[in-house]
Amino acid sequence: MISQRLPTAQVMACGRTIAYTIRSSTRARAIGLWIRPETGLVVTIPPTATLRQAEAFILRHQRWALRHLDRFAALSARLPRRWPYGSTLPYRGEEHAVRLEDGRRSGVARTNARELVVSMRQPGLEGARRLLKRWYLGEASAVLTARTAALGQAMGVAWTRVTVRDPRSRWGSCSVQGRLSFSFRLVMAPPEVLNYVVAHELAHRVEPNHSPRFWAVVARHCPEYRSWLSWLRIFGPSLTL
Numbered sequence: 001m002i003s004q005r006l007p008t009a010q011v012m013a014c015g016r017t018i019a020y021t022i023r024s025s026t027r028a029r030a031i032g033l034w035i036r037p038e039t040g041l042v043v044t045i046p047p048t049a050t051l052r053q054a055e056a057f058i059l060r061h062q063r064w065a066l067r068h069l070d071r072f073a074a075l076s077a078r079l080p081r082r083w084p085y086g087s088t089l090p091y092r093g094e095e096h097a098v099r100l101e102d103g104r105r106s107g108v109a110r111t112n113a114r115e116l117v118v119s120m121r122q123p124g125l126e127g128a129r130r131l132l133k134r135w136y137l138g139e140a141s142a143v144l145t146a147r148t149a150a151l152g153q154a155m156g157v158a159w160t161r162v163t164v165r166d167p168r169s170r171w172g173s174c175s176v177q178g179r180l181s182f183s184f185r186l187v188m189a190p191p192e193v194l195n196y197v198v199a200h201e202l203a204h205r206v207e208p209n210h211s212p213r214f215w216a217v218v219a220r221h222c223p224e225y226r227s228w229l230s231w232l233r234i235f236g237p238s239l240t241l
C-alpha cells in the first residue's frame, strides 16, 4: 500500500479552481483521470503527452470532476471532529471521551466507560497530545505485532520485524527483507480494518505487487477486504490526533 506526494497544479473550470495531482507514468498509454477521497483529482500522463494536453483533458471532463469532488467534500464535512476540536478520539473503532486530569504521574488510561483519561501534573493540550500519541503508539505496537503473528501463521508467511510509526501518507509497507511497518493510526480504526492492512502487507511476502494474484491472496484471508479498503478511503482521514 503506497501513495506518494506528487506535483500538483490547478485549472479553472465552470468558474471554479480545480486543484489536481500530476502523476507521470511510463506505462500509461493515454491520459487518465481519477478521483478518490484521499487524493482528490489525479491525472495520469503518459510520456507521449504534455501537461497542456492533460489540462485540456481535465476541462473536457470538468462536469464529471466537479460532481465527484463536491460529493467527497460533502462527505468529509460529515467526518467527526476529533479531540481537541471535538471531545472524542477513536480506539479500535469506538469513540472514547478524552478527559484531562491532574495527576502525580503522567500517563493515559482507557476505562470501560470508553474514556481516555490523561493524567499529568500540569494539564495542557500539547502535553496531553504527546502522552496520547505515546499511548496510541504502544497500543498499536502490541495489537499490530499480535495480529501479524496470528495472520502470518494462518497465511503461512514469514516476516522479520514489525515496526509502528507515524508515516504521513501510508497505512503500511513491507520490505523485501520481510520488515513490516504500520501506521499507529490503524489502532484507531475498527479491528477489521486493521486486520485487512496486516493481511495486505503479509500478502506482499507472497506477491510483491498489486496483481490479481495478490488480491486473490488477500481475499482468501480477508474476504471482505473491499469494504475495509473503502472504509479507509472514506474515514481514514478522520483518524487524527
Ligand SMILES: [Zn+2]
Binding pocket: 001, 002, 200, 204, 209, 210
Ligand atoms: Zn500494497
